[in-house]
Amino acid sequence: MELSARRRYAEEAGVVLAGMGMPQAYGKLLGWLLICDPAAQSGAELVAALGLAKGSVSAGLRTLEASGLVRRVAMPGRRGSFYEMTPDAIMRAAGSEKFTQFRQLMDRGLEVVGGDHAPGAERLRTTRDFYAFIETEMPKLIQRFNDEQRGRSDG
Amino acid sequence: MELSARRRYAEEAGVVLAGMGMPQAYGKLLGWLLICDPAAQSGAELVAALGLAKGSVSAGLRTLEASGLVRRVAMPGRRGSFYEMTPDAIMRAAGSEKFTQFRQLMDRGLEVVGGDHAPGAERLRTTRDFYAFIETEMPKLIQRFNDEQRGRSDG
DNA sequence: TTCAAAGTTCAGAACGTACTGAACCTTCTA
DNA sequence: TAGAAGGTTCAGTACGTTCTGAACTTTGAA
Secondary structure, three states, X not given: OXXXXXXXXXXXXXXXXXXXXXXXXXXXXXXXXXXXXXXXXXXXXXXXXXXXXXXXXHHXXXXXHHOOOEEEEEOOOOOOEEEEEOOOHHHHHOOOHHHHHHHHHHHHHHHHXXXXXXXXXXXXXXXXXXXXXXXXXXXXXXXXXXXXXXHHHHO | OOOOHHHHHHHHHHHHHHOOOOOHHHHHHHHHHHHOOOOOEEHHHHHHHHOOOHHHHHHHHHXXXXXXXXXXXXXXXXXXXXXXXOOOHHXXXXXXXXXXXXXXXXXXXXXXXXXXXXXXXXHHHHHHHHHHHHHHHHHXXXXXXXXXXXXXXXX
């Protein structure tokens, strides 16, 4: 079986994303949706393109949709839903959820040791401060990126 | 068996970190090293504190050391190595490796579709540009954090 | 209202990987 | 230089998770 370059790319994306803790099948879906033509694909098309079971595609799309990376779109005159990457998919992926989770873990740790000023709390405090910093700065960074993009296309 | 609050915290960190794709045992080690007293612990102490096998602790410390999150320190008058969190552990954890990996994946995708200006390349291009942006901005952000910290302790 | 296509659910198989524990090597002290 | 503590390696097990595939429900066109 000969795989097209695009299909091979989807496989590659699956491997990379799997290495980051995401199920490989979801990585393949994402990779394919990044590169496929047309941009919006039906479930059946995804099944055919990626050689995955219907169940896997269904579960994968649900998850990706829930996390805001993929959205459903309707195609007039055609049955069922179509799926495409959301325009802001990447920014969600870089989103600050993990930073928040870390910051909360550090806050919990500070409770355990007895507050910000307890002996030995420096490690936790610096870490907490850092993640809190990133947590607030990342959205600004994303804003700045959007502004620069807009400026580029307008000017 | 009654677990101390600190020990329970290490378990909690294990769960959280495992949820992000890191082996639970390594998360426990990190959690413990964030909160333990004294800050530097011997391998045997870690085995005892966390109820892990020697082999797991050895492998975990190697990995954490390799990624710069933990470092070995010598304790005068005591055998073997001791391990503690590096002061800049968190910044390494927030490091741009994943952003770089993503950016490279997008560059590969652009090759597949035929370059930045090929039809349908917008998705890949925007994504690539975004990660490239974060890739360069994150180090600056870390720098700014460090400056603010320094200013706080100096002033 | 009927029928086919689309989509969901779920049990089990298949797979990979973390963790253990025992054997082994290394290093340091006495 | 002997012996003990520290540290590493590795094969096997145990565990969890992904993925499949079949049965089922839902949707929408004619």
